Each structure stands twice: as structure tokens, then as C-alpha cells.
Amino acid sequence: MKTENSKFDSAVLFAVILIGFIFIAIASLSVIKSNGLYQQSAASNFTAIKTKSSNVPVNGICGTTNGKVLEKSPTGELCSTGNPSVVILENKEVGTFYVWQCIGINGGITASCSATANINSSSKKINAVCGSSNKQEINKMPTTQEEYCDAGNYVKGDCESPAYDSVSKKWKSTCSWLCSGDNGGTSEKCSAVLVK
Secondary structure, three states: OHHHHHHHHHHHHHHHHHHHHHHHHHHHHHHHHHHHHHHHHHHHHHHHHHHHHOOOOEOOEEOOOOOOEEOOOOOOOOEEEOEEOOOEEEEEOOEEEEEEEEEOEOOOOOEEEEEEEOOOOOOOOEOOEEOOOOOOEEOOOOOOHHHHEEEOEEEEEEEOOOEEEOOOOEEEEEEEEEEEOEOOOOOEEEEEEEEO
16 A cells, blocks of 8 residues: 555656646746747837937038138038038128038938138139039039039039920030139139930
């Protein structure tokens, strides 16, 4: 009888241990699954935040060139934030200035910037040279200084009213601008044909 009880006790003990192992395994799987869901949720939230933040408006802010006195058209440090426009030479009643804009991103505010053009200094004379868009057919207006002027300063021009070309079956308009020399250098008239 004693032997049968010992066998029964051993069987009960084995069953208890087995149930304990099963319980631990189920609990571990639940924790792993919960962590996975948490990590997935956290990753999804991070992606959503990142996507949202990438569309946040960024205001244009003038760079360190703003407000300086320059002997030639600036090419660097135009904007701290935002996208710089083409630099234009403007003659005003109070003097001659290099002007440009720092265009806001995602609907941000655009800033107007300028630097005084000291074109009558003793620096080396630079003759103007038209840029890569000169005498070319283009699909859109140039966006960089180099496309307008290889040397000298871009002075804003204008485009003629478009005319229909029956040969190419396209609308064409001649756009002209001036590249002015630095420090008394010669200026040059440039043009391109805008095709639509």
C-alpha cells in the first residue's frame, strides 16, 4: 500500500511540475507578444510624428551675408534657413544693393535680404558674361546665378508676350536680362527663348 501511495504522490508531483512549466511558458509568450505590440505601436507613433514634423513650416532667415558691404555678388551664406533665390543687383535712391530672398519651406514666411554693393571700390574690374541659359531654348526660367550670369551681376529682366510658332507648334517667348559688370566692368545683354 505504501508503494502505491508513493507512486501516486510521484505522479501528482510530476503533474504539478508539468503544469507549472506550461504556465511559465504561456506567461513568457504573453510578455513577448505584448512587448512586440508595444514596440510596433511605438514605431508607428514615431513614424507618424516624423512624417508630421517633416511638414512643419520653416520660416526663411537671412544668412550672415545680409547687411554686409560687398564688392561682388554674394554666392554663399545667403540664408540660415529656407531656400535662397537668385541674387539681383538693384539701384535705389540710397545706393546700390544685392538683394535676394530666403524662401520659407512648407508654407513658411519668406525673408527679404540685402547687402550693400560697393561697386566703386578699388577692387579688380570684372566684365560681365552671360550664363549658360543665354541664347538657349528653355522650358522654365533659370533659378541659379550661373544660369543667368557667368560673371557680373544679374539684373532682373522680363519676357515678351508669347507667340505661337507654327513650325514647332509651340508657344515661344523671348526673355531678356542684363548682366552688369563689377567695379566699372562692362555689362552684357543676355536672352533665352522660353518654350511652352
